[in-house]
Amino acid sequence: MLTIYSDTHRLQHGKAELIDGTLKPCFENPSRADMVLQEVRSRDLGPVIEPVAHGLAPVLRVHDAGYVEFLQTAWQRWTAMGRDYDALPKMWQIRRLRAAIPQHVEGQLCYYSMDCGTPLTAGTWPAITAAADVALTAVDQLAAGQRGVFALTRPPGHHAARDYCGGYCFFNNAAIAAQSLLDRGAKRVAVLDVDYHHGNGTQDIFYQRDDVLFLSIHGDPATEYPFFLGFADEHGEGAGLGYNYNFPLPAASSVALWFAALDTALGEIRRYAPDALVVSLGVDTFEGDPISRFSLASTDFLRLGEQIGGLGLPTAFCMEGGYAVEPIGLNAVNVLEGFSMRQ
Numbered sequence: 488m489l490t491i492y493s494d495t496h497r498l499q500h501g502k503a504e505l506i507d508g509t510l511k512p513c514f515e516n517p518s519r520a521d522m523v524l525q526e527v528r529s530r531d532l533g534p535v536i537e538p539v540a541h542g543l544a545p546v547l548r549v550h551d552a553g554y555v556e557f558l559q560t561a562w563q564r565w566t567a568m569g570r571d572y573d574a575l576p577k578m579w580q581i582r583r584l585r586a587a588i589p590q591h592v593e594g595q596l597c598y599y600s601m602d603c604g605t606p607l608t609a610g611t612w613p614a615i616t617a618a619a620d621v622a623l624t625a626v627d628q629l630a631a632g633q634r635g636v637f638a639l640t641r642p643p644g645h646h647a648a649r650d651y652c653g654g655y656c657f658f659n660n661a662a663i664a665a666q667s668l669l670d671r672g673a674k675r676v677a678v679l680d681v682d683y684h685h686g687n688g689t690q691d692i693f694y695q696r697d698d699v700l701f702l703s704i705h706g707d708p709a710t711e712y713p714f715f716l717g718f719a720d721e722h723g724e725g726a727g728l729g730y731n732y733n734f735p736l737p738a739a740s741s742v743a744l745w746f747a748a749l750d751t752a753l754g755e756i757r758r759y760a761p762d763a764l765v766v767s768l769g770v771d772t773f774e775g776d777p778i779s780r781f782s783l784a785s786t787d788f789l790r791l792g793e794q795i796g797g798l799g800l801p802t803a804f805c806m807e808g809g810y811a812v813e814p815i816g817l818n819a820v821n822v823l824e825g826f827s828m829r830q
């Protein structure tokens with residue numbers, strides 16, 4: 488399987504995130520992608536190529552122009568005030584506050600953020616535009632006839648909605664890839680999110696549309712991040728009604744329960760009969776993940792890949808979460824190898 492990768496991801500290296508009430512080193516850091524790339528190479532998964540620059544137009548197909556402009560200018564505006572630490576918001580536009588966009592960069596940071604776990608840094612803009620190009624180049628390769636392509640995207644994307652960042656995510660790489668597939672002629676695309684956390688951003692972007700089927704298997708938001716979206720009764724709105732499926736599972740659910748949910752999700756994908764599939768590939772469902780509470784073993788990721796491969800669809804895998812850094816490569820590449828075995 489072909490892998491698309493850019494070293495530029497290293498430029499996104501937040502100093503700290505708020506965990507358990509204290510600032511701690513970011514779980515989402517450059518070593519994650521480095522470990523995955525190392526495993527891709529050591530197991531000879533296939534060629535690794537650089538992304539091709541696609542510009543901002545495909546990003547603006549799924550993200551709000553004001554939000555994109557904010558991301559592009561925020562660091563310069565933040566540091567112009569004499570600051571040199573990561574930009575993090577300190578309040579949110581919560582119930583009964585006015586929804587007007589503030590003029591000051593600090594207010595805009597609050598307005599365009601879902602949480603304070605997504606540090607905006609000097610290297611955020613080049614890193615997120617490179618990650619979008621990684622996803623878009625994977626779509627180019629599918630259009631050129633590849634059956635499965637691995638977009639080694641970092642930072643991840645599935646928590647980023649149309650107009651806000653969150654959960655380490657700024658641009659929604661999987662949504663950008665899905666939209667690009669449609670813009671290249673696909674009539675229907677499915678996005679399957681297997682990360683431990685609900686793909687709230689992807690759901691937000693496609694919630695009112697029937698040309699993208701979104702399915703997410705994740706820890707129940709009643710107890711798990713992102714808490715405010717990802718419940719089983721969210722089926723879509725308007726034209727999108729019936730094209731959104733959430734499979735929230737209690738934290739500490741068994742592996743058997745997880746695969747039963749996958750089986751149902753794959754059945755819905757077959758029924759939808761899409762032209763292509765995008766997988767939001769988070770491996771924080773792993774039993775050793777430090778911030779998640781499912782218990783998939785490394786061998787279960789091979790089985791996951793095989794079952795996705797059984798759909799027989801052109802598939803772009805976009806890297807999402809996974810915070811047990813040592814085995815992240817083993818787990819991610821197991822999915823890709825399992826997929827390849829079914830082609």
Ligand SMILES: [Zn+2]
Pocket residue numbers: 682683684769771808809
């Ligand atoms: Zn996650």
